[in-house]
Amino acid sequence: KAIQRYDNLAAARNFRPGKTEKSTMDIPEIFGQNTLTLDKLEERLPKSAWKDLQRTIDEGQTLNIDVADAVALAMKDWATEKGATHYTHWFQPLTGSTAEKHDSFITPNQGGGAMAVFSGKDLIQGEPDASSFPSGGLRPTFEARGYTAWDPTSPAFIVENQKGTYLCIPTAFASWKGEALDHKTPLLRSNDALNKASKEALKLFGVESKRVGSTVGCEQEYFLIDQEFVYRRPDILTSGRTLVGAKPPRGQELDDHYFGSIPERVLSFMLDAEKELYKLGVPVKTRHNEVAPSQYELAPIFELANVAADHQQLTMMILKKIAKKYGLECLMHEKPFDGLNGSGKHLNWSLSTAEGDNLLEPGESPHENMKFLFFFTAVLLGVYRHQDLLRISVAHAGNDHRLGANEAPPAIISSFIGEQLADIVEQLINGGAKSSKQGGLLGLGTPVLPDLPKHAGDRNRTSPFAFTGNKFEFRALGSNQSPSFPIVVLNTVIAEAIEDMTEDLKKAKKGDSIEKALASVLRARLNECKPVIFNGDGYSDDWQKEAKKRGLLNLKTTPDAIPYLTKKENVKLFKKYKVLNEKEVHSRKEIWTDQYITTRTIEVDTIESIAKTMIYPATVRYIGELAKAVEKADALGLDNSGSKTMLTKVNNELNKLGAALDTLADVQAKMKYKDSSEHAVKVESEVLPVMKDIRDSIDFLERYVADDYWPLPVYREMLFIK
Ligand code: ADP
Ligand code: MG
Secondary structure, three states: OOOOHHHHHHHHHOOOOOOOOOOOOOHHHHOOOOEOOHHHHHHHOOHHHHHHHHHHHHHOOOOOHHHHHHHHHHHHHHHHHOOEEEEEEEEOEOOOOOEEEEEEOEEEOOOOOEEEOOOHHHHHEEOOEOOOOOOOOOOOOOOOEEEEEEOOOOOOEEEEEOOEEEEEEEEEEEEOOOOEOEOHHHHHHHHHHHHHHHHHHHHHOOOOOOOEEEEEEEEEEEEEEEHHHHHOOHHHHHHOOOOOOOOOOOOOOOOOOOOOOOOHHHHHHHHHHHHHHHHOOOOEEEEEEOOOOOEEEEEEOOEEHHHHHHHHHHHHHHHHHHHHHOOEEEEOOOOOOOOOOOOEEEEEEEEEEOOOOEOOOOOOOHHHHHHHHHHHHHHHHHHHHOHHHHHHHOOOHHHHOOOOOOOOOOOOOOEEOHHHHHHHHHHHHHOOOOHHHHOOOOOOOOOOOOOOOOOOOOOOOOOOEEEOOOOEEEEEEEOOOOOHHHHHHHHHHHHHHHHHHHHHHHHHHOOOOHHHHHHHHHHHHHHHHHHHEOOOOOOOHHHHHHHHHHOOOOOOOHHHHHHHHHOHHHHHHHHHOOOOOHHHHHHHHHHHHHHHHHHHHHHHHHHHHHHHHHHHHHHHHHHHHHHHHHHHHHHOOOOOHHHHHHHHHHHHHHHHHHHHHHHHHHHHHHOOOOOHHHHHHHHHHHHHHHHHHHHHHHHHHHHHOOHHHOOOOOHHHHHHOO
8 A cells, every 4th residue: 555645745746836827027017006005095085184194194193083984985995996895804813813804895775786885984993703812811701892993004905816805904903991902003002102202312313203113124934845745744734833754864954955046836936926915015025045945035125113014914924825826835833844944034123214214324424323323222222121022022832943043043132233333332331431532422423433334244143133234133033923012022112212311311411512411321321231232153152151141131932931021110111101001911921821832732732643643553564564574584594683673673662652652641641830821831841841752753763664654744855845
């Protein structure tokens, strides 16, 4: 009986995509075709309504309710012209993905016909049943309702399907008490906090801005694996990653995949996916192969944080959807294959005024440099003070396999700022002491500060938070995660730092020039946050020791990190900037802890069932065959030492596997905990090691059991057939 795995192999090898449209791509023509861009909305709205809306978008003012009716009408007309029959409020519950509930535009009229209706009320507010979304105790079970509220700062868009289209309206999602059940609400609130603090600070530099916001660009890594293999891998199906699988003889050692030419089928997929993204107004820019075989990356041009976060969700959705058209599965797990690089997401973050001034651009004139040094220092200060929050914002089960594993930044939060800036920081700190020589005002209002070449020393990939020319790059995000909470954290901790430094500066400025005042503020604040600056090798053991000496946090796993979320200082911070109230903070801790436990539970159940129902039977069959061979050879008087050795090895390992499964049952039966945080810690410290033992035995067996008995597609097949 030829093993079924070979059928999948053949199918994967012979895959040809069905007839796809020819990919002529007129980008300017199709870009934003499926989004209701502001230009289009302006054309369709009465002038006064448009002005009102614009104020909401640009300056964050509350939308006049009457205007909503006008916008709803324009939106409905636009969508139905595009063939949409339904609309949905599109929101981002704390599951980390997106949610939709479709409603038809059609309402029956008195004459027995039907007409398309969509009012301002329908636009502004929806009422999905929220009982199945995680609320972490925010929503009592008897109150199932949740509310979605239109976010006018992110454009509505059309999703196309072969059979039709529907309108998606980006919305926030909250409980009936107005508590945020989603990722968007805190993000919008943190934008406001950052805006307020930054505008106030800018005034000290004589700059009036309409609005200041964070800009974000997310580089996204992913794997593409033939679907045929995925169907036969219960672990990928339930957990998104391989829970077993021996390292192939050839992995990424040859580095021949990185930046190599893109395989034909993959390139077709990319072109198709990019086309869909362009239509949705997502400004995709770069694509290339990544380090591991079958690993790729995509990056857009940066946008305002809120829109960038929505677009990142759309990007993940489209990549997964289009991959299937090409017989591929897009894996975004942080560590789909053991022994090979996992996938991350780099969050590029900067601060920009509505007038287009990037506040982290070192710039050329000294005046610009003052501003730059102020905001640059504020970022470092915020990150230093709230390392725990940055760490928490990237903490989830999948990322635990990647962070600190010599392929991704360690769990210690530090910042790489490059040689040049490190030198400047050093001089600023020592400025006071050296004032007799250089006046201590280096780089502040005098041309002594050298122009900072862009991307100077941008090659340190081991840093979780690196300054790269005119932005910071937070590199510890997991591939599969929503970028929203990391953005929320950055926005909030930096808003606080800006506000504190603004106060400093206001005080210091009394009776002193801005140059002198700023010099003293920078000196004090850089001295404070200096420990977070690290330009060396983040992968090294020395850094672990050095970081400890500096008093930096090293929260290695998700269960280690999450409890810090509800520390007094953090609750106070989020409350002060009206980003999350105390209940909202606690609910997130609950939800993320539960998510960790659930993820691990699914993984454990899956590996257990693979071991028992796939590996055990296959190995027993092979043992039977070996035993027969040993017996036969004996009967014939032949030397059977080879088969005997093999038999013994396989049999011993199978016994080990059996013992590990028993241990697992034992650990699970005996596990006791007082709350979910302790449960998570115990899953991590007691269950994970047994999972590893189970895996080790299975991976051993994979190397010994006859290939035609082995039930699972192996790494070499999954990774090298494209
Ligand atoms: P690098 O090679 O340093 O990663 P890239 O120019 O390739 O730099 O940019 C990587 C990502 O950073 C892109 O998504 C880009 O849009 C984003 N980016 C560039 N400038 C900014 C900025 N000012 N704010 C936010 N993101 C930015
Ligand atoms: Mg980068």
